Amino acid sequence: MRETDNNESKMSREEWDAICEQCGRCCYEKLSYRGKILYTQTPCRHLDTETGLCTIYPERFKLHPECTQLTTELARAGVLPDDCPYVLMFARPGGKGSR
Numbered sequence: 001m002r003e004t005d006n007n008e009s010k011m012s013r014e015e016w017d018a019i020c021e022q023c024g025r026c027c028y029e030k031l032s033y034r035g036k037i038l039y040t041q042t043p044c045r046h047l048d049t050e051t052g053l054c055t056i057y058p059e060r061f062k063l064h065p066e067c068t069q070l071t072t073e074l075a076r077a078g079v080l081p082d083d084c085p086y087v088l089m090f091a092r093p094g095g096k097g098s099r
């Protein structure tokens with residue numbers, strides 16, 4: 001699920017991308033249970049689990065339609081790991097991008 005829609009923020013694409021720590025955790029399958037998002041141990045088939053990088057990154061939306069563009073709205077939606085830097089910046093009170 002890595003990267004970018006920076007319509008809301010004023011960051012450049014490079015600045016937005018640089019926030020990602022490339023841990024790859026958001027590229028694991030998720031389940032919704034009682035209003036909470038639970039991460040499974042199953043990675044997306046396109047995730048290189050050694051590097052944490054997407055192997056089809058430039059074409060991810062075409063080749064893997066389930067892949068979701070990372071936006072500030074998504075960071076606030078509770079679907080990313082709590083310590084993902086996008087969450088810390090955009091979803092936490094006092095974060096750089098908090099409202």
Ligand code: SF4
Nearest residue numbers: 020021023024026084
């Ligand atoms: S969880 Fe956050 S830091 Fe990790 S790969 Fe996903 S967007 Fe990047």
Ligand code: SF4
Nearest residue numbers: 001027044047054067
């Ligand atoms: S296609 Fe899979 S590995 Fe690539 S960014 Fe999307 S969820 Fe992650």
